[in-house]
Amino acid sequence: MEPSETASDSAPRKLVRQLDFTLVHEDPPHLKLPPPSPPQHSLLPPPSHSLLQLQLNLQSPGQRPWLYSEPQEQQQQPWLHSPRPKLVSWVSRFPPVQKPPVKVLPVVKPDSPRSQPRFNVESKDTNPKKQKQCNCKNSRCLKLYCECFAAGIYCDGCNCVNCHNNVDNEAARQEAVGITLERNPNAFRPKIASSPQEQRNSKENEAQVIGKHNKGCHCKKSGCLKKYCECFQANILCSENCKCMDCKNFEGSTERRAIFHREYNQVHIKQGTSDAVTEVVGSSGYRNHITPKRRKIQEMFSGKATVDQTVNTTAQYLQAIDRMASPSSSLSDSFVFDQVNSRISGSSRSVLADVLQPQNVKNLCSLFVILARVAAKTNAETREKIDRKTKAGNFKTSVASSAKSPQETKDVRQPVCDDHVNKAVADAVDIDNYNRPLSPETLALMCDEQDSMFFGNTSADGASHKNIIQKSLNSDYGEQERLIMTKLLDVLRELVTLGSIKG
DNA sequence: GAGTTTGAAACT
DNA sequence: CAGTTTCAAACTC
Numbered sequence: 001m002e003p004s005e006t007a008s009d010s011a012p013r014k015l016v017r018q019l020d021f022t023l024v025h026e027d028p029p030h031l032k033l034p035p036p037s038p039p040q041h042s043l044l045p046p047p048s049h050s051l052l053q054l055q056l057n058l059q060s061p062g063q064r065p066w067l068y069s070e071p072q073e074q075q076q077q078p079w080l081h082s083p084r085p086k087l088v089s090w091v092s093r094f095p096p097v098q099k100p101p102v103k104v105l106p107v108v109k110p111d112s113p114r115s116q117p118r119f120n121v122e123s124k125d126t127n128p129k130k131q132k133q134c135n136c137k138n139s140r141c142l143k144l145y146c147e148c149f150a151a152g153i154y155c156d157g158c159n160c161v162n163c164h165n166n167v168d169n170e171a172a173r174q175e176a177v178g179i180t181l182e183r184n185p186n187a188f189r190p191k192i193a194s195s196p197q198e199q200r201n202s203k204e205n206e207a208q209v210i211g212k213h214n215k216g217c218h219c220k221k222s223g224c225l226k227k228y229c230e231c232f233q234a235n236i237l238c239s240e241n242c243k244c245m246d247c248k249n250f251e252g253s254t255e256r257r258a259i260f261h262r263e264y265n266q267v268h269i270k271q272g273t274s275d276a277v278t279e280v281v282g283s284s285g286y287r288n289h290i291t292p293k294r295r296k297i298q299e300m301f302s303g304k305a306t307v308d309q310t311v312n313t314t315a316q317y318l319q320a321i322d323r324m325a326s327p328s329s330s331l332s333d334s335f336v337f338d339q340v341n342s343r344i345s346g347s348s349r350s351v352l353a354d355v356l357q358p359q360n361v362k363n364l365c366s367l368f369v370i371l372a373r374v375a376a377k378t379n380a381e382t383r384e385k386i387d388r389k390t391k392a393g394n395f396k397t398s399v400a401s402s403a404k405s406p407q408e409t410k411d412v413r414q415p416v417c418d419d420h421v422n423k424a425v426a427d428a429v430d431i432d433n434y435n436r437p438l439s440p441e442t443l444a445l446m447c448d449e450q451d452s453m454f455f456g457n458t459s460a461d462g463a464s465h466k467n468i469i470q471k472s473l474n475s476d477y478g479e480q481e482r483l484i485m486t487k488l489l490d491v492l493r494e495l496v497t498l499g500s501i502k503g
Numbered sequence: 504g505a506g507t508t509t510g511a512a513a514c515t
Numbered sequence: 516c517a518g519t520t521t522c523a524a525a526c527t528c
């Protein structure tokens with residue numbers, strides 16, 4: 001504020017000039033709607049050409065009265081003339097005071113007085129029937145602590161004490177608004193910004209949410225997985241704007257998955273859809289299990305701004321594989337996670353999402369199988385050596401060894417039926433099963449199927465991988481390793497390049 | 504429902 | 516701008 005100005009005389013003018021609720025009028029992130037159909041929910045009154053008119057039209061006292069005082073200026077808001085047809089159409093399509101019906105979310109939390117978001121983010125107030133009711137005691141509802149005030153509405157039926165956020169205290173409130181805006185011109189703006197990707201996803205009729213918290217959260221203890229976290233509450237991932245510690249609100253986070261899993265299950269158990277729950281749990285209950293190594297990689301790649309772009313891209317690649325390899329055609333698990341993740345996945349949506357093809361995943365999987373086979377051979381020979389050594393040097397061991405049936409000996413030699421190899425294959429297959437532990441029987445079956453699964457096609461890639469296998473099994477281990485790693489690197493590089501180009 | 508925890512907002 | 520305090524929602528018991 002200029003020294004010559006006072007809060008009271010400068011506030012109103014500054015208000016209207018600075019307030020830009022552009023984003024307010026967009027759908028909340030989790031309620032993205034198909035373009036042609038009318039919006040079904042909005043936290044705030046739909047935009048109006050005439051703010052004065054809006055104020056007059058609003059029978060409910062709870063509607064940002066201070067925002068609607070200078071229509072001319074409002075009309076000059078850039079977004080009304082910028083290429084944002086969606087917003088313009090909103091303006092013309094909806095009367096100001098109409099409260100659209102609630103859109104039922106795919107994942108709903110159990111009803112609770114606290115279930116409404118705490119912060120003035122777009123996702124709040126998903127139930128238009130009941131206005132938020134604050135419980136302020138010391139702020140007179142004239143600070144951003146107050147949800148109503150922060151949301152730009154009068155308190156109405158709240159449980160607040162000494163409330164000044166009402167018509168009777170209009171002057172005081174105006175002043176408070178002025179002070180608040182002086183402190184932060186964006187104080188009343190929505191905190192969640194959508195990205196261009198959101199538009200595209202809307203066109204694709206996906207419920208993708210690509211949002212980002214403008215300021216970012218600063219959580220320290222909640223892991224950004226509780227509603228204390230603004231990002232979490234807004235159903236978006238933490239972004240580079242955040243300064244949170246020990247953040248678990250990133251794409252691919254096991255903990256985050258677990259939470260949504262739990263919530264989904266709770267809701268459906270309540271709704272009596274136990275069949276669906278069983279299906280969901282059955283098909284994905286193991287997804288939350290994650291190998292330490294994999295988790296390490298995830299955490300390593302959960303990168304924020306400080307992480308190198310290349311690394312990020314690789315992480316996204318891994319995440320994309322994670323997504324792609326999920327049986328997205330399945331209605332149970334993938335539905336839940338597609339719905340949940342799509343609402344949550346934010347700015348870190350993989351740039352490879354549209355680049356990766358099933359063949360890429362196959363290629364990578366085939367490499368893992370190769371690794372498994374090499375490991376199997378290595379391991380089998382090591383065991384053989386140990387056996388020979390113990391046979392020669394230890395009578396007892398010799399007896400035990402000789403007691404082995406020929407079949408057992410043969411089993412040891414079989415590439416992917418060894419413990420270590422099982423692990424290797426499990427890691428490889430893990431992509432398809434989201435870390436679900438596999439029984440030995442299943443693994444054995446998969447061993448037999450690997451070839452047809454991954455090399456059944458007659459593509460050049462398939463042939464080249466077969467060659468690698470031959471080479472791997474016939475040449476020195478060092479050479480095998482080199483070949484495999486080189487191929488793996490090639491695959492990753494290719495995808496990173498694709499991602500970079502797209503990015 | 505009371506008490507505690509949490510993190511944004513406000514203040515210094 | 517960093518550290519501290521205030522505040523009210525979220526959470527726990």
